[in-house]
Amino acid sequence: MWQRGIRTVVLGATMVILAGCGSETVDTGEEATGASTAWTLAAPLRIDGVRTSDGGRSLAVDAEVPDGAGDCVRSLRGELDTVEHGTVYVRVTYETRSLDRASGCTGTQRVEATVKLGEPLGARRVMVNSRDVYTPAGAAPPALRHCGENGCDPTPPRCTPSSYRQAINDTDIPEHTSGEERGCDDAWLVLDLSTRTGPVCGDPGDGCSSGVSQRWFYRAETSGWRPVTTNGDAGCAGVHKLLPELPERLCASLPRLDRG
Template identity: 80%
Template sequence: MWRRGIRTVVLGVALVVLAGCGSETVESDDTADEATRAGTATAWTRAAPIRINGVRTADGGRSLVVDAEVPDGARDCVRGLRGELHTVEHGTVYVMVTFETRSLDRNAGCTGTQRVEATVKLREPLGSRRVMVNSGAVFTPVGAAPPALRQCGENGCDPTPPRCTSSSYRQAVDATDIPRHTSWEERGCDDTWLVLDLSTRMGPVCGDVGDGCSTSAISQRWFYRAEPSGWRPVTMNGDAGCAGIHKLLPELPERLCATLPRLDRG
């Protein structure tokens, strides 16, 4: 009886120890699950840069280095940055720059930005071909200071030189900080200077005459100087003749301002 009692006690202790081990094992699994959930709470998403700041050549023109702006914060916000050659056709090299980020999660804290560089390997030297990054920004080596490429603007990579033509006047108007749908009247033009009277309709859109709707026009006279990229707005003045404008632009030829009427501002 005494030995049977000992065996009973020992068996009971063993069961308690096993039960304790099983309890510890379950607790360890829960901790691992929590760690896994914490690690995957902020999902990584593939994205494109916020902005492309510049492109330059490297390795004798066989590589492109893309200067890009990406998210940044207290924690790691970017990983897996890569630049890839997509295709080459019609004189343009198409490249893609992507990365993984968790900036789409508000809790990630990726509220700032940082500049990074992605390298793209080319099959052959760039030469005179253009570069388009992510189907958006376009850069060209023509007219640039190597190794940097020149970013193309709204008027393309090869803007039309300033001329005394209607299309050139449109470029001048587009380069002026005025509302869209502004009309113009040429007041004088030569190889260096351009004078335009610009008129912008203000007020509601009117229908037939007599419907009680009235509009007004705001007029401005702008003076432009010719530059390689097109007409650049310099200043504005609505005085008659040359006296007023010569205080601002004494180099303006008198033949372009002598007959200017006083501008009717509407």
């Protein structure tokens, strides 16, 4: 069986800029007046997207930053760091006082930072703040494609365990899900996916002791297996109502799915 991998990233109220750089408190000179105005250099809470502009000579980076009733962000900057091994490294920073609980900067807002590259991006990837990677490969210009947990170059669709694991990872299903291959060729994949449930799994019940099953049908695309539909009926009659082009050899011997 292939266990669905989940990567968890824990973010604080404000991510301090880049490993090795630490945090920096900016002296505003207002402390003499008694005002609480400690500004800290920080990186965005999250990067929401990257796209090219100016003929590929600039990047527009959509970022999530603190927001509130007062001034929460200033001096937003996008900078080119270096270009190495086919990757453009950029930094997005700003100053914030959201670390001060009295500042009222408890919300978030979306902002756009511009990074000047000097020359067209071309086919190179972009890494933002040593964390998020984007690529023009497989993207719809001017947007770049975010490289997810399968990397920038997903495994091609194949009838192999590693390719099945990627199919499970790319399916909108809960944690604690495993899969059993029911049929595969160069164009189609059939997987029975079983999800364990219970309080250990984050659900009511006695332990991770029960389960919910689904049968997923996937179509091969250049980026990997794409989930198309689900159907738990025996044989081909049920799935052919939804997916008539599925070859009969992949569904004729399918048993009725026990949903747990």
